[in-house]
Amino acid sequence: MEEDRAEDTAETNRRVATTGDIEVSTYLEIAEEKGGAQPAAAAEAEVAGERETIVVVDFGSQYSLLITRRIRECQVYAEMVEHDAPWERVASLNPKGFILSGGPASAYEPGAPLAPSYVYESGLPVLGICYGMQVLARQLGGQVTPGVKREYGQTLLHLSDVESPLFAGIETPSQVWMSHADRIEAMPPGFRALAYTENSPIAVMGSDNRVFGLQFHPEVVHTPQGKTLLKNFAFRVCGCRGNWTMGNFISESVERIRQQVGDGKVISALSGGVDSAVVATLIHRAVGDQLTCIYVNNGLLRREEVERTFNVFRLNLGMQINFVDGTDRFLKRLKGVTDPERKRIAIGQEFIKIFEEEAKKLGKVDFLAQGTLYPDVIESASSGSSVSAKIKTHHNVGGLPAKMVLKLIEPVRYLFKDEVRQLGIELGLPEEMVWRQPFPGPGLAIRIIGEVTSEKLEILRSADFIVMNEIKQAQLYRQLWQTFAVLTDVRSVGVMGDHRTYGYLVGIRAVTSQDAMTADWARMPYDVLARISNRIVNEVPEVNRVVYDITSKPPSTIEWE
Numbered sequence: 067m068e069e070d071r072a073e074d075t076a077e078t079n080r081r082v083a084t085t086g087d088i089e090v091s092t093y094l095e096i097a098e099e100k101g102g103a104q105p106a107a108a109a110e111a112e113v114a115g116e117r118e119t120i121v122v123v124d125f126g127s128q129y130s131l132l133i134t135r136r137i138r139e140c141q142v143y144a145e146m147v148e149h150d151a152p153w154e155r156v157a158s159l160n161p162k163g164f165i166l167s168g169g170p171a172s173a174y175e176p177g178a179p180l181a182p183s184y185v186y187e188s189g190l191p192v193l194g195i196c197y198g199m200q201v202l203a204r205q206l207g208g209q210v211t212p213g214v215k216r217e218y219g220q221t222l223l224h225l226s227d228v229e230s231p232l233f234a235g236i237e238t239p240s241q242v243w244m245s246h247a248d249r250i251e252a253m254p255p256g257f258r259a260l261a262y263t264e265n266s267p268i269a270v271m272g273s274d275n276r277v278f279g280l281q282f283h284p285e286v287v288h289t290p291q292g293k294t295l296l297k298n299f300a301f302r303v304c305g306c307r308g309n310w311t312m313g314n315f316i317s318e319s320v321e322r323i324r325q326q327v328g329d330g331k332v333i334s335a336l337s338g339g340v341d342s343a344v345v346a347t348l349i350h351r352a353v354g355d356q357l358t359c360i361y362v363n364n365g366l367l368r369r370e371e372v373e374r375t376f377n378v379f380r381l382n383l384g385m386q387i388n389f390v391d392g393t394d395r396f397l398k399r400l401k402g403v404t405d406p407e408r409k410r411i412a413i414g415q416e417f418i419k420i421f422e423e424e425a426k427k428l429g430k431v432d433f434l435a436q437g438t439l440y441p442d443v444i445e446s447a448s449s450g451s452s453v454s455a456k457i458k459t460h461h462n463v464g465g466l467p468a469k470m471v472l473k474l475i476e477p478v479r480y481l482f483k484d485e486v487r488q489l490g491i492e493l494g495l496p497e498e499m500v501w502r503q504p505f506p507g508p509g510l511a512i513r514i515i516g517e518v519t520s521e522k523l524e525i526l527r528s529a530d531f532i533v534m535n536e537i538k539q540a541q542l543y544r545q546l547w548q549t550f551a552v553l554t555d556v557r558s559v560g561v562m563g564d565h566r567t568y569g570y571l572v573g574i575r576a577v578t579s580q581d582a583m584t585a586d587w588a589r590m591p592y593d594v595l596a597r598i599s600n601r602i603v604n605e606v607p608e609v610n611r612v613v614y615d616i617t618s619k620p621p622s623t624i625e626w627e
């Protein structure tokens with residue numbers, strides 16, 4: 067459990083960063099870099115040729131996905147595979163090199179997961195990271211033993227006098243981030259030590275056959291030159307050309323979708339969110355009006371949201387959209403329902419019913435398009451369920467395919483969220499849609515504590531509109547993961563002019579997050595909070611008190627219900 071030992075290495079009271087922290091801060095750094103990034107220009111995107119893949123063999127490290135992400139940032143496609151993936155699966159990716167990830171096992175123990183033999187037999191370059199290094203040491207005839215001294219945290223890397231393309235452009239001594247206990251006692255034949263640290267005489271090893279091992283983690287933010295090292299591996303060692311761009315992705319996908327769909331019919335649910343918007347736009351580009359989008363207004367959306375979404379797709383992009391106003395049906399289903407989970411179930415079931423009714427009207431439909439993203443695929447694969455069976459619960463399309471015998475099209479299933487955003491921009495979607503904060507499928511229903519009524523929905527819409535407005539004015543919208551108002555069922559006494567009031571209490575929630583798994587409450591400027599509060603009590607007559615939620619997740623959740 068090398069990486070998991072990290073936490074108990076704190077020798078003082080000072081809080082030591084856990085692997086989760088490092089992962090989150092690395093994603094944060096990537097997101098910040100991407101915030102200002104523009105999609106590659108068309109000419110630049112046209113680095114001709116087939117896709118080249120760096121295959122990340124996963125041994126269960128929390129960082130495996132991060133390695134994949136880092137390689138893609140260098141405009142080289144990377145995909146993660148299980149450590150026992152069959153060669154046929156890997157061969158179809160056109161591999162240019164392998165990275166063996168870290169992992170919780172110990173390479174010297176019997177039964178430790180090892181790399182498949184094709185990794186070594188293919189003659190392709192290999193980079194083993196941490197556990198991955200120990201695996202290749204063991205498999206190629208070296209010796210791995212439990213380390214006497216654990217090495218955790220930042221340390222300085224010094225190069226030996228053997229030159230290596232891995233270190234091109236890297237200044238040393240260089241800070242690197244370690245998290246290991248086991249160490250290489252003897253290198254396999256043909257290997258030389260390329261770098262060392264205070265506690266690891268063999269921090270990096272390499273052979274003339276382009277096989278390398280790193281004891282540290284180049285993918286995390288605490289190894290500042292790690293990205294250069296990974297880039298060197300991809301370009302200088304594996305010979306990749308860097309043709310992974312959104313421009314290339316669009317032409318490839320359009321071609322693939324055309325082949326897959328033929329003259330079949332596709333349906334897709336629009337939610338107003340970026341994933342479904344990008345998927346619909348991509349499929350529309352490929353097969354035009356063979357795609358019909360179904361957009362259901364569940365009556366639980368925010369002010370102006372329905373009109374804006376409809377206009378973008380129907381008027382700007384010219385798509386065929388079947389719009390259903392289900393407001394009354396959803397409100398009827400929600401009557402008397404106060405339990406959060408029951409609300410979700412009621413909304414989900416009603417959505418499926420409407421979607422089915424609409425699909426039936428279209429006659430024979432062959433495909434259902436879904437905005438499944440790469441992290442969803444990984445999550446479902448690691449939870450043991452069949453990857454292809456995973457249907458996002460988001461916007462409640464779940465349950466449809468089994469009954470309707472539709473084949474799934476998931477054109478962004480290997481993309482990360484920020485890649486989907488880039489793709490959206492490249493496809494011509496408005497920035498406002500591409501950068502929209504996440505909005506839950508059950509909508510405002512889970513932001514009204516207690517029973518949902520049309521009166522309460524209107525109160526919440528008014529308050530929420532003010533929050534959005536002020537956050538955007540203050541240029542905070544993109545920095546915040548989510549920002550919204552919650553209508554509680556608490557009423558409190560206030561005074562306005564000479565009158566006593568007895569009005570609703572509204573909660574304001576603003577959080578920063580990378581993935582919604584954890585979140586911190588946003589340290590919003592007081593003047594922004596003051597404006598929000600003033601405007602809500604002045605402009606929404608039913609509300610006389612506003613509070614700001616200062617809890618993080620965990621222990622709270624982002625939504626109040």
Ligand code: XMP
Pocket residue numbers: 410459460461504505506507508548582619622623624625626627
């Ligand atoms: P919580 O409240 O669990 O939310 O911290 C994490 C993220 O998920 C969103 N969320 C939902 N999204 N259907 C959705 O599509 C739901 O039922 C649902 N509940 C929460 C929430 O907005 C946040 O981004």
